[in-house]
Amino acid sequence: MTTRSFTPSRLEKFERLLLAEEAEANERLAEHRIGISEVRAARSDASADDEHDPEGPTMTQEWSQRSAVLTDAEHELADVRRALGRLTDGSYGVCESCGRAITVARLEARPTATLCIDCARRIG
Template identity: 55%
Template sequence: MTVEDRERLETERLRTVQQLASLSRDFDAVVEASKDSNADDEHDPDGATVAFERSQVDSLLQQARRHLDEIDDAQSRLDEGSYGVCESCGRPIAAARLEARPVARTCIECASARR
């Protein structure tokens, strides 16, 4: 593919790594804050909120880690020469789709058919 594709993936990877760092700090802050709170979530009105926040941040962390894996896979496909080729039908993935979703594995038609 093109230099722009590689740069787009590298930019997306950097953004995701920064997001992971920020979310990790947020998660650590929530955990630290919960150490000072009442451990009885059932009777502590703030306990449920802390547990919810911890769960939310953890979900976002997991999502960012999966996205980082997708970026790494896309970079591998780029190195192999299969980036931008639909894994379902073998046709090229439109440049606009790759610009909007650099980790796309399928063309719009195949992605729409899966739904």
């Protein structure tokens, strides 16, 4: 007998939440990848024209902003995929630190949570 803490219908609900989050993160990634290649193209034009282009710093700023968003979305996607893996192997909803069940309310708010609320507060 396993100590699986969720009913199959509950797990299905979390799977749907995670898949929705995965789709959303993928969409964001796709959008920003397009954005980044536009910035890259514009930036190489600018530097070809004139090294002292007044728009230079602005372009760099936009570039790093976009990179940050992209990195966020990539991390989110990795989290979602790990959570989906835990759904498959039956460890979903179990705190990685103390091994106790993560509350449903917490998982509903944050389906990728790997720590119970107590450990999350303790670890930070």
